[in-house]
Amino acid sequence: MSITYKAAIVGCGGIARAHARGYADTGRCDLVACADIYQDSANSFSEQFGIPHVYTDYKEMMEQVRPDIVSVCTHHHLHHLITMELAAYQPKAIYCEKPMALTMTEANEMAEICQQNNVLLIIGHQRRYGAQYAAAKELLEQGKIGQLTQMESYGHPWTSLLVDGTHSIDLLRFYNNDIPVSWVLGQVDASGGSFRFGHPNEAASLAMFAFDNGVRATLTTGGFSKSHAPYPAPDAESLGSLVSPAGYHRIVLHGTTGRIEIDGDDVVNGQPIVRIHRGDEVEGFEIPFKSISSIERVITDLIQGLEEGKPHLLQAQSGRAALEVIVGIYQSAQERKIVYFPLAEEHNPLFELLKYQIQS
Ligand SMILES: NC(=O)c1ccc[n+]([C@@H]2O[C@H](COP(=O)([O-])OP(=O)(O)OC[C@H]3O[C@@H](n4cnc5c(N)ncnc54)[C@H](O)[C@@H]3O)[C@@H](O)[C@H]2O)c1
Incomplete structure (x- = not known):
């Protein structure tokens, strides 16, 4: 029983x-x-x-x-x-x-x-258990794009690293089989982002990082903070999935023989949300919504x-590894150079950049 x-x-x-x-x-x-x-x-x-x-x-x-x-x-x-x-x-x-x-x-x-x-x-x-993200992992494991070489991840314009980027980083680590990250180079806009989930956040971030197996990744978050950006927020209709909910955790996996594109969180009616590109050929997959x-x-x-x-x-070590990339991005932004892993950082440089004291 x-x-x-x-x-x-x-x-x-x-x-x-x-x-x-x-x-x-x-x-x-x-x-x-x-x-x-x-x-x-x-x-x-x-x-x-x-x-x-x-x-x-x-x-x-x-x-x-x-x-x-x-x-x-x-x-x-x-x-x-x-x-x-x-x-x-x-x-x-x-x-x-x-x-x-x-x-x-x-x-x-x-x-x-x-x-x-x-x-x-x-x-x-x-999200590792989300239908579209898991389907892309299966396609990758089936060798549909050869060997993984590079990854790109695009955050929704109102995202930040600790709130949302943590999911993107976790997914990138997932696609690269949880292989350790060796270094990160990052920049953040610390001029003022949103205050969410108990602390202030940067308004935008941009990062490049490399894994121990040579695979590289780039990541962007934010960039259109409603209250601080000098430009108006982007128009979802004209920019399509780059700013619509479907663009939340949009990921591109590059391999030796093609690339896999994952549109992100939302299932767009009747549109393939995972696509494989090989040369001029495009194969689309409508991932069935799972009730589970x-x-x-x-x-x-x-x-x-x-x-x-x-x-x-x-498991905790995986959550810890995602946090290490985030803290590494903040440290890199603070020091203006590549930061090598494992990190020695005990504090979070974001809060120094933002001049904020964590309340516990
Ligand atoms: N995994 C995901 O996709 C996902 C989505 C949304 C939020 N989150 C995360 O979930 C967490 C909570 O987010 P949320 O949107 O549910 O926030 P929320 O503000 O809706 O809920 C937080 C709750 O915690 C309570 N709380 C505060 N201090 C407490 C204490 N000492 N003891 C007991 N309760 C206390 C608050 O009163 C509130 O009801 C955050 O870490 C957020 O990043 C994850």
Whole structure:
């Protein structure tokens, strides 16, 4: 008989709802508790998903409910503190949202405490499980474009590295089989971006990085901050998928015999969202929408990891590696030179560039 796992969620906002549906859809989890500092947020969340135990203090929740799997769905500056405190209660697994943390020191401490307490820690880069991104990975593995040589990733004009770029970087690492990054060269516009998920962000970024196997990648995010850009925001209709939601995480993979283009998040009606180009030939793939959500698949794999010891695609080391690229870009922007990995940075140079003190 299959085991049912007790699940709980800390932070009852937007993404927590996708986690709640994900737990329910696996058919293997009982979402038994939730916690939010705002009683009203916790109450409405528990009503929506029929959650019996509601808390404003997640430590009290851990003490009383002892869940097996806990999601951390709070803003970025709280991922470290909350994961550290949850790990002390030794749940079987923690599913912490992206980005893993704000500094390498925080990420290292999170990975270490989870290892010491035998807690499986995963980070919420669920796009690896998204139908179009996974389909492109399969095509790559089938050798449809020969050997991977270069990758390009385009952020939506209102994106920033810690909020959105973290997903793009994770996908680029995924396509290159999680091979370590050797160096990064980056620039950011620190003249003023959005304040999102608990901290200010750069208004735009541009980076080039190289992997240990010689594959190179370029990445852009932002560039049209509504409040600061001197130019008007781009018009989605005239610029098409470069600025529409379909352009969110648009990726091009170059190989020795062709290239794969992935249009990004949104399925455009009747249009192929993954294309292979070989010379003048173009082969389009309409990736069927899957009713199973990416987050459900993340949790199903998490359970498999717990039961069979199979390494998870989103394990802490992978989340840490994505953060290292981001911190490397900020360091490179600060020092105006290539930054070689592994990084020695213990702080996050973005906040020095923006003259901002992290609040915890
Ligand atoms: N993986 C994805 O595709 C994806 C998508 C959206 C957001 N996210 C990430 O999810 C995280 C949360 O984003 P969101 O959009 O759900 O934010 P949100 O603001 O909607 O929700 C955050 C919730 O955390 C609660 N909270 C704050 N401090 C708390 C504490 N000490 N204890 C308990 N609860 C606390 C807030 O009251 C709020 O209800 C962020 O890290 C964000 O980057 C990921």
